[in-house]
Amino acid sequence: MASRGVASYRTEVWSDWCPGCGDFGILAAMQKAFAELNLDPAQTVVVSGIGCSSKTPHFINVNGVHTIHGRGIAFATGIKLANPQLKVIVNGGDGDLLGIGVAHFVALGRRNLDVTVLIHNNKVYGLTKGQASPTLRRGEKVKSLPVPNLQDAVNPIALAIASGYTFVARAYSLWVDHLKEILKAAINHKGSAVIDVLQPCVTYNDIYTAEFYKDRLYKLEDDPSWDPIVRDPSEDEEKKAAAIKKAEEWGTRIPVGVFYVNPLKDTYEERLAQRNPSYSIDNPPALQPISREDGSPIVGPDEFRKIFKRFIVNVKKL
Ligand SMILES: Cc1ncc(C[n+]2csc(CCOP(=O)(O)OP(=O)(O)O)c2C)c(N)n1
Ligand code: SF4
Numbered sequence: 001m002a003s004r005g006v007a008s009y010r011t012e013v014w015s016d017w018c019p020g021c022g023d024f025g026i027l028a029a030m031q032k033a034f035a036e037l038n039l040d041p042a043q044t045v046v047v048s049g050i051g052c053s054s055k056t057p058h059f060i061n062v063n064g065v066h067t068i069h070g071r072g073i074a075f076a077t078g079i080k081l082a083n084p085q086l087k088v089i090v091n092g093g094d095g096d097l098l099g100i101g102v103a104h105f106v107a108l109g110r111r112n113l114d115v116t117v118l119i120h121n122n123k124v125y126g127l128t129k130g131q132a133s134p135t136l137r138r139g140e141k142v143k144s145l146p147v148p149n150l151q152d153a154v155n156p157i158a159l160a161i162a163s164g165y166t167f168v169a170r171a172y173s174l175w176v177d178h179l180k181e182i183l184k185a186a187i188n189h190k191g192s193a194v195i196d197v198l199q200p201c202v203t204y205n206d207i208y209t210a211e212f213y214k215d216r217l218y219k220l221e222d223d224p225s226w227d228p229i230v231r232d233p234s235e236d237e238e239k240k241a242a243a244i245k246k247a248e249e250w251g252t253r254i255p256v257g258v259f260y261v262n263p264l265k266d267t268y269e270e271r272l273a274q275r276n277p278s279y280s281i282d283n284p285p286a287l288q289p290i291s292r293e294d295g296s297p298i299v300g301p302d303e304f305r306k307i308f309k310r311f312i313v314n315v316k317k318l
């Protein structure tokens with residue numbers, strides 16, 4: 001398919017987010033990052049689950065799949081494995097990715113598949129009218145809750161590092177250019193990348209507002225001694241520990257920026273290609289023909305029977 005060019009990364013006229021929603025900033029950062037990276041829209045796929053945040057694929061002019069609640073990463077995994085040459089980006093809410101979809105979130109990190117995940121972290125279930133999400137802290141009462149939250153919050157940065165993600169960052173949806181730069185680095189990173197994006201929900205979250213974040217956020221990169229990059233495997237444990245400790249800071253000062261990067265680990269698709277000679281990153285399953293020019297299938301019934309027989313023999317050996 002011919003490239004439609006970067007000019008097509010424009011906001012569609014229609015979007016049904018509430019005026020002032022932090023999702024707009026995330027969308028703007030994606031549009032700018034895709035354009036600056038000169039991504040081919042035909043080779044880029046934005047995948048989402050369900051939630052206000054998960055409407056993002058409708059508003060950006062690349063390939064998009066709006067899937068089901070908590071399953072964006074599962075679809076993205078299939079897409080990336082079918083064609084590792086695609087750039088695959090997942091958008092999801094904190095409820096979607098860290099509640100119902102948390103098993104897929106952990107699985108992606110364990111695999112280190114080359115996919116970028118953006119968590120729209122507004123600390124509520126926005127689409128379903130403001131219930132507590134897994135990132136709302138114990139004792140907090142946003143306006144839809146009749147009583148304060150009884151559960152402890154999950155820390156997305158600590159969970160991502162423990163799961164095996166090799167690029168872990170936090171950003172703020174209203175700092176569009178800062179998020180854009182982190183997103184560009186995450187997309188260029190080879191391996192599973194996650195950005196926890198703090199995002200005001202102006203309709204249902206009356207605690208984590210733009211006013212709340214205004215004087216608290218600071219950038220990790222402003223501290224010259226902060227170095228999140230693993231340059232030798234022997235540094236890995238220490239860098240992970242430092243990142244998790246930093247991610248616990250949440251009070252009058254809240255850090256944003258890159259917490260941890262390990263460029264040394266191989267990806268799942270590389271491991272798969274090494275083990276299975278029929279799986280090739282250069283000639284992946286999605287690009288292989290399934291029929292001949294006359295329309296007949298490449299694998300006809302006789303060949304299929306032979307393959308199936310071989311499969312059964314191998315299964316019996318297990
Ligand atoms: C399987 C399933 N369970 C529950 C729902 C209802 N539901 C839709 S969106 C949502 C939560 C949305 O919150 P979040 O993922 O944080 O996204 P946000 O709307 O805040 O961006 C829920 C529970 C659903 N659509 N499907
Ligand atoms: S409900 Fe909240 S998260 Fe959803 S569009 Fe409105 S402001 Fe954004």
Ligand SMILES: [Mg+2]
Pocket residue numbers: 051093094095120121122123124125126133
């Ligand atoms: Mg949410």
